[in-house]
Amino acid sequence: MRLGIIGTGRIGSTLARILVAADHEVVLANSRGPRSIGPLLAELGPAASAAHPAEAADRSELLVLMVPFDGVRGLLPPGAVRDSVIVDATNAFSGPGAPRELDGRGSSELVAEWYPGARIVKSLNTMHFETLAVAGTEPGREGSQRLAHFVAGDDGKAKEIVAGVVTDLGFAPVDTGPLHSGGILQQPGGPLFNRSLTEAQALAWISH
Numbered sequence: 637m638r639l640g641i642i643g644t645g646r647i648g649s650t651l652a653r654i655l656v657a658a659d660h661e662v663v664l665a666n667s668r669g670p671r672s673i674g675p676l677l678a679e680l681g682p683a684a685s686a687a688h689p690a691e692a693a694d695r696s697e698l699l700v701l702m703v704p705f706d707g708v709r710g711l712l713p714p715g716a717v718r719d720s721v722i723v724d725a726t727n728a729f730s731g732p733g734a735p736r737e738l739d740g741r742g743s744s745e746l747v748a749e750w751y752p753g754a755r756i757v758k759s760l761n762t763m764h765f766e767t768l769a770v771a772g773t774e775p776g777r778e779g780s781q782r783l784a785h786f787v788a789g790d791d792g793k794a795k796e797i798v799a800g801v802v803t804d805l806g807f808a809p810v811d812t813g814p815l816h817s818g819g820i821l822q823q824p825g826g827p828l829f830n831r832s833l834t835e836a837q838a839l840a841w842i843s844h
């Protein structure tokens with residue numbers, strides 16, 4: 637699959653590396669423009685290319701947002717991603733480590749409002765990039781010992797697509813439900829944020 641990643645910082649570059657290692661293609665974008673991505677492209681080889689954000693959205697089958705939450709609104713022309721599957725991996729903070737007060741809303745619900753028609757899935761937002769880099773291919777992490785990536789959204793087919801990519805990366809997709817309730821579980825301040833759970837632990841937690 638060809639995935640677009642907007643944001644090539646700590647988490648975006650990590651995701652690009654493990655996607656390419658798992659035989660996917662990536663189109664990368666950031667705020668400084670394609671030339672600034674040259675060193676990362678050199679490292680990743682021919683499966684990676686660079687673009688501006690709207691072009692990355694246009695060229696990819698699945699788009700992943702890995703920019704600061706405050707950069708999401710206005711990042712793309714809303715019409716350009718109507719019907720697109722978008723993974724929102726961003727987290728809304730009000731200060732270092734402090735969850736943003738959103739009046740009971742999920743941050744990904746706001747993203748869905750900003751991009752009407754886009755099929756938003758909240759995923760890949762709870763795991764620290766250093767864990768993401770290695771945990772999918774760590775020895776001993778097979779079957780239910782794989783670490784979970786949570787998946788929340790209102791479009792079942794979109795969630796399936798994201799779950800397939802999570803599986804390709806060596807992790808276990810665990811469905812937390814709709815974008816509102818599942819997203820709130822996953823976002824900063826929620827009980828699943830920044831928790832490393834195996835698939836078995838995550839499923840036990842979800843069903844308790």
Ligand SMILES: NC(=O)c1ccc[n+]([C@@H]2O[C@H](COP(=O)([O-])OP(=O)(O)OC[C@H]3O[C@@H](n4cnc5c(N)ncnc54)[C@H](OP(=O)(O)O)[C@@H]3O)[C@@H](O)[C@H]2O)c1
Nearest residue numbers: 643644645646647666667668702703707726727761764765
């Ligand atoms: N760090 C983690 O372990 C982790 C884990 C899960 C989720 N997240 C979430 O992922 C997001 C990124 O975190 P990070 O730690 O990777 O941050 P980071 O290292 O600061 O990287 C941020 C990236 O976003 C790009 N960016 C910022 N504003 C942009 C805009 N308007 N248009 C295009 N690109 C823009 C930056 O571009 P330039 O490179 O050009 O500056 C940079 O590549 C945050 O929402 C964070 O909460 C982080």
